[in-house]
Amino acid sequence: MKSVLITGANRSIGLEITKQLSKKGVFVYLGTRDLEKGNKVVKQLNEDGYENIKAIQIDVTNQASILAAKAIVENEQGKLDILINNAGISGEFPQNASDTNIEAIQNVFDTNFFGVISVTQAFLELLKKSESPRISNITSGLGSLTLHSDPTWKYYNFKSAAYGTSKAALNAYTINLAYELKDLSFKVNAIDPGYTATDFNHHSGPGTIESAASFIIKHTLTDDSAPTGQFYSNDIEDETGISPW
Numbered sequence: 001m002k003s004v005l006i007t008g009a010n011r012s013i014g015l016e017i018t019k020q021l022s023k024k025g026v027f028v029y030l031g032t033r034d035l036e037k038g039n040k041v042v043k044q045l046n047e048d049g050y051e052n053i054k055a056i057q058i059d060v061t062n063q064a065s066i067l068a069a070k071a072i073v074e075n076e077q078g079k080l081d082i083l084i085n086n087a088g089i090s091g092e093f094p095q096n097a098s099d100t101n102i103e104a105i106q107n108v109f110d111t112n113f114f115g116v117i118s119v120t121q122a123f124l125e126l127l128k129k130s131e132s133p134r135i136s137n138i139t140s141g142l143g144s145l146t147l148h149s150d151p152t153w154k155y156y157n158f159k160s161a162a163y164g165t166s167k168a169a170l171n172a173y174t175i176n177l178a179y180e181l182k183d184l185s186f187k188v189n190a191i192d193p194g195y196t197a198t199d200f201n202h203h204s205g206p207g208t209i210e211s212a213a214s215f216i217i218k219h220t221l222t223d224d225s226a227p228t229g230q231f232y233s234n235d236i237e238d239e240t241g242i243s244p245w
């Protein structure tokens with residue numbers, strides 16, 4: 001049975017990915033900052049018929065919690081097949097480039113950028129033991145420099161000097177990591193779930209969590225001939241889903 005670690009999986013898109021991957025027969029480590037809350041979520045999932053899910057405490061900004069989570073997965077599985085770096089925060093608004101407080105920007109980067117790197121580096125050893133390791137970094141169209149410089153893009157006016165820049169940095173990191181692992185069986189991609197109604201945006205997005213999760217899974221459970229180092233977006237309306245960087 002394949003195993004996956006999903007960070008920030010106790011609610012919203014991460015929780016829906018958990019449900020869909022559980023139904024596909026993948027063992028899910030449901031990453032949660034608060035283990036008690038995570039255990040309650042798993043209990044409810046089990047009652048609803050979802051199996052092979054275990055809550056695991058992981059705060060992506062806390063190295064001790066990352067290493068403790070890694071030790072649990074290592075003891076129980078000896079490897080990890082899939083890492084979905086889903087945990088993310090938007091930060092406080094407004095986020096004007098001219099005057100957003102540096103601490104506010106650093107706070108967003110701690111979760112969305114440095115957090116992803118810390119988790120990825122910690123779990124790489126276990127992922128290398130998988131036959132077909134997959135790393136999916138959950139990004140945003142707001143991290144696309146190409147789209148953000150296009151005044152005709154539908155979200156051109158959604159500028160965010162902390163959030164958007166953190167996802168642009170995450171995209172750049174994804175390219176670097178995919179390059180480094182390209183001669184192994186890894187697929188490392190940046191995946192944008194699209195503008196989705198969740199707590200993240202006070203449920204303002206037009207997309208559903210079901211669509212967001214199934215898009216992420218489609219571009220995560222790829223076969224070995226699939227490309228690596230891509231940027232896929234659920235807001236790109238063609239069958240490839242490929243987004244400009």
Ligand SMILES: NC(=O)c1ccc[n+]([C@@H]2O[C@H](COP(=O)([O-])OP(=O)(O)OC[C@H]3O[C@@H](n4cnc5c(N)ncnc54)[C@H](OP(=O)(O)O)[C@@H]3O)[C@@H](O)[C@H]2O)c1
Nearest residue numbers: 008012013033059060086087088140194195196198199200
């Ligand atoms: N919703 C959208 O329209 C949209 C669009 C593009 C990209 N995305 C991206 O999709 C991902 C999921 O978004 P969402 O809409 O599901 O967000 P959400 O509703 O705000 O849920 C975020 C999840 O991340 C967790 N989290 C936050 N900081 C964390 C940390 N330091 N360590 C571990 N977990 C942490 C939260 O845990 P707690 O419950 O403990 O707070 C929660 O489980 C994010 O990376 C986001 O940037 C979302």
